[in-house]
Amino acid sequence: MYLLKNGVNTRKKSKKVNNKTLSIALLLPSLAKMGPVLVAYDLVKLMMERGHEVHVFYFDKKQENVLDFPCPTYNISFWRSIDFKQYDVVHSHGFRPDAYVWLHKPFRKIHTRFVTTLHNLVLEDFTATYNKIVALVFGHLWMLFIKRHDVKVVLSKVARQYYSRWFNPDKLVCIYNTRIVCTDKKLSDNEERELMQFKGKSTFLGVNAILTPIKGIDLIIKSMPFIGDCKLWIVGNGKSLENLKQLSVQEGVSDRVFFAGYRADAFRYLPYYDIYVMPSRSEGFPLALLEAAALKRNIICSDIAIFKEIFTSNEVTFFHLDNVSSLVNAVKSSWTNDKSHKSYNRYLNDYSPERFADGYENVYRGRDAGL
Secondary structure, three states: OOOEOOOOOOOOOOOOOOOOOOEEEEEEOOOEOOHHHHHHHHHHHHHHHOOOEEEEEEOOOOOOOEOOOOOOEEEOOOOOOEOHHHOOEEEEEOHHHHHHHHHHOOOOOOOOEEEEEEOOOHHHHHHHHOOHHHHHHHHHHHHHHHHHOOEEEEOOHHHHHHHOOOOOHHHEEEOOOOOOOOOOOOOOHHHHHHHHHHHOOOEEEEEEOOOOHHHOHHHHHHHHHHOOOEEEEEEOOOOOHHHHHHHHHHOOOHHHEEEEEOOOOHHHHHHHOOEEEEOOOOOOOOHHHHHHHHOOOEEEEEOOHHHHHHOOOOOOEEEOOOOHHHHHHHHHHHHHOOOHHHHHHHHHHHOOHHHHHHHHHHHHOOOOOOO
């Protein structure tokens, strides 16, 4: 339960045992099944497993495709203040949650530690979603908001360098994401039948992504005429869907490309892919790539900096971004060079839930963490 400044005390204060139990409030834009919220969901589960008390606050009400958090969740108004003093840690994720902290954090010093996680490269993400003008205005405004946070977490060394244009890089803590993949979740009989009928005996390429230009799905479709006996299964919706369908017709491969649309828990399809392809032009931290590695898929991805930071060429197969010929060669190479066990071992060593939880617990307790 939680406190509102102008409301009733509805939160029971937790007892600390040898300073081991923390009271943590997470601020999210919504409970929707999407990147930053999925990260927060995994974080909540891991913190609760370590005995900490966690509450989640969110702004947008959404009835479909939401995550069922294993802790109390509260829908709040942006303009109504939570009594932050009741928590040891307030951890915000995203533009509005960070703005909420900027607006409501007391100016007098309190014991609460304010943490934000920057899940993307702000200007690139806003430009891809909106336009350059929106990116410049709201990107710089966002950076103003998070100046009031005590700790700023970034997801990679690439992101640390990127955000050093606004902040001292020594003040940016790098913690790699994780993904907890529930292997008990399977395709339904109808879903599996649909997939297997389309796949046949062809080599099966798979993509799970929001369909926007920044995800580079057009590159895979353009490569299909040159690859031979393979088929492509795409899970996801987005503003590029119709353009990608038209592209598959123009390239003469519409019978070899299946647009599955949005599917809950898209990772359920990973075991059926012979090769998982991630041709992104930009990424904050690729959760889908970790899912593929965790499920021992052979991976092809573009050679953008973040991918080259988290995996090596011994663990995945890279292709040159926006180079269709390079992508074709990568697919052909992957047919005979399965690196899935190497990427799986890298996942266990560097991107495990334990390392992820250790990093955030250290941040919450005021100890240096990350890379």
